[in-house]
Amino acid sequence: MNAASPSFAHATGRERTLVTPEGIAVPVTVASRGSRVGALVLDFTIIFLGLIAIQIFLYMVAGGLFDEAIQAADDSISGAAEFLFIVLVLIIFLARYAYFLVMELGPRGATFGKRIVGIRVAARAGGRLTPEAVIARNLLRDIELFMPFVFLSMAPSGDTGSAGIAGLLWFLIFMAFPFFNKDALRAGDVIAGTWVVEAPRTKLAKAISATGAAARGTSEVTGMRYEFGDDELSVYGERELQTLERMLRDADASALSAVHATICKKIGWDPGAGDERAFLEAFYSQLRAKLEGNMRFGKRKADKFS
Structure with missing residues (x-):
């Protein structure tokens, strides 16, 4: 997948949409x-x-x-x-x-x-x-x-x-x-x-409904079980989790496909196409559990760079 060029689009007021080098659209609000x-x-x-x-x-x-x-x-x-x-x-x-x-x-x-x-x-x-x-x-x-x-x-x-x-x-x-x-x-x-x-909220947003692969880690379509190791989950932080959550809520097929390809490339997976949502739900659920567990011990990971 070729990464999209970084860019940002203006919206009304102080709301902006930032497009990252990975092609993920992230809404931001310009400070007053x-x-x-x-x-x-x-x-x-x-x-x-x-x-x-x-x-x-x-x-x-x-x-x-x-x-x-x-x-x-x-x-x-x-x-x-x-x-x-x-x-x-x-x-x-x-x-x-x-x-x-x-x-x-x-x-x-x-x-x-x-x-x-x-x-x-x-x-x-x-x-x-x-x-x-x-x-x-x-x-x-x-x-x-x-x-x-x-x-x-x-x-x-x-x-x-x-x-x-x-x-x-x-x-x-x-x-x-x-x-x-x-x-x-x-x-x-x-x-x-x-x-x-x-600045984004420091507290994780309310979790999306834990259904399907998000709840069990197993795809209802292919039956494949998605389990991610600590090293694979450690590449992302709270900001990426919130971005993934917005993508899953919006359920835009093209956006989910782009995010799926980006994550797979980042963690070295090649699960193939056709089961993107199950993969992302499982990754979201396990990443959230890891971040919340770390928070209880006073460890925070704001984003993939920290």
Whole structure:
């Protein structure tokens, strides 16, 4: 089976249909602009409070070195005090960049702020969110936010001439960017090929009716018994389970055939054609049982990439 090219189709409002490289149509909802702003404010608040907590801790541990560095001013300071300031600068750098990079590269594709408001970063092409995409979208934040703020902060001194006006215009242009496209993409999303969507539910949806092969693992058509091993069930996660469930509910023959071919290729099976639904019902039932069993032990598998 030739995989379909990744694409997405627009629908009304914020609903979209994403077509994965495997040819599976997945409905998604583009995150609202308000939720994105709220998530960013929460993230910056978390970073700010975290830095304050770290500085308080360092001051409690080595407060004398801070006092020494402040009193010395331009005079020479001890190597220990200089090292402490280097550590502090590194912490600030990591808080500014590593926080977003590490969390968005995680299995949830979201920072703490995004998790709180229920949104996540996703690749618009339907594939896995790559490190290159995450790095690109976050480096663009410097151009979108931090550089304009530098110009604006310099303006009150009067030494920069029209820098303040330039910084304000710069800031307004980038802030208005999400309002000029239907998917609320900021410049970083355009460059990185990403978008921000509402996060799927963390709780598994109510199971479909356990009938036929889904209940017994045996086909009513051919009598074949489908039993899948742990390695075969481990290739997919909760998101793929929910996608398979939607396919089974819709009962579209062509869609089921495409999903059947994709799963068989992925797990190395060749059961032949004509019994696709029984195969998929059995796979769905056993995959769901495995994921729910893992949840009881605190183990989650969000998708096939995690």
